[in-house]
Amino acid sequence: MKVVAFNSSPMMGKGSTALILKPFLEGMEKAGAEVQLFYTKKLDIRPCQGDFHCWTRHPGECFQTDDMAEVLSSLREADVWVLATPLFVDGMSGPMKTLLDRMIPLIVPAVEMVENHSRHPRREGTKGGKLVLVSNCGFWEMDNFDPLLVHMEAVCKNVDREFAGALLRPHGPALGVMEKNGLPVGDVFAAAEKAGRELVLEGKMSRETLQTVSRELVPRDLYVQNLNERFDASIAKWAERRK
Numbered sequence: 001m002k003v004v005a006f007n008s009s010p011m012m013g014k015g016s017t018a019l020i021l022k023p024f025l026e027g028m029e030k031a032g033a034e035v036q037l038f039y040t041k042k043l044d045i046r047p048c049q050g051d052f053h054c055w056t057r058h059p060g061e062c063f064q065t066d067d068m069a070e071v072l073s074s075l076r077e078a079d080v081w082v083l084a085t086p087l088f089v090d091g092m093s094g095p096m097k098t099l100l101d102r103m104i105p106l107i108v109p110a111v112e113m114v115e116n117h118s119r120h121p122r123r124e125g126t127k128g129g130k131l132v133l134v135s136n137c138g139f140w141e142m143d144n145f146d147p148l149l150v151h152m153e154a155v156c157k158n159v160d161r162e163f164a165g166a167l168l169r170p171h172g173p174a175l176g177v178m179e180k181n182g183l184p185v186g187d188v189f190a191a192a193e194k195a196g197r198e199l200v201l202e203g204k205m206s207r208e209t210l211q212t213v214s215r216e217l218v219p220r221d222l223y224v225q226n227l228n229e230r231f232d233a234s235i236a237k238w239a240e241r242r243k
């Protein structure tokens, strides 16, 4: 099984998105998958120019010469696409959206009806398969992911891929802080790894495993108080340095 993953956090491997993505990909590797990971920050992916060259003049190819050619070739061959993004202003980060916009060479312009809904079929040469979302957010509540989930499910319909579920980490920044302070969060990392193994070995991730990934880490009042204190301390530190 081939897996291609993208982490669109500007913090790359040091961010909270990576804290969940890393064990998830390790779980897939341990179960025998071949995993390729890209950081969008390291890629040169320019915005789609919207002229449909890749559908008409050169079907299946974008005229722009940047890193998207390599990314498209990995996407074509992968059984599983893992899209990992921090929640930015209620959705995916900009670089991830730019990458998705540049995916349209993988589908054909013809519109077909599936379940009474328009979509584009996959272009020949692109494997069908699954898509997994990995995300974390700063706010405490799980429902902050709702717009992103709706969007991802729509993307899957649009590009003819199966939505296999999401590893979601609300109050994500707490995870790293708690880990550093020796607080018991090992079950969250273990569940992320288990989700990876389940996906490869059983073709799906169990609800229980995903719930553990998203479980409450700290009561909301305490989290909000702590977050506000951290920002206040940081603002004060920088104000002092500017003096």
Ligand SMILES: Cc1cc2nc3c(=O)[nH]c(=O)nc-3n(C[C@H](O)[C@H](O)[C@H](O)COP(=O)(O)O)c2cc1C
Residues within 6 Å of the ligand: 009, 010, 011, 012, 014, 015, 016, 017, 018, 086, 087, 088, 089, 090, 091, 136, 137, 138, 139, 140, 144, 172, 173
């Ligand atoms: C520009 C920006 C927009 C954000 N918007 C939201 C948001 O709408 N909702 C939310 O819960 N968190 C939001 N956050 C917080 C991030 O999701 C949070 O800090 C996350 O842990 C970052 O993950 P990372 O360390 O992998 O980059 C935002 C952060 C930034 C920098």
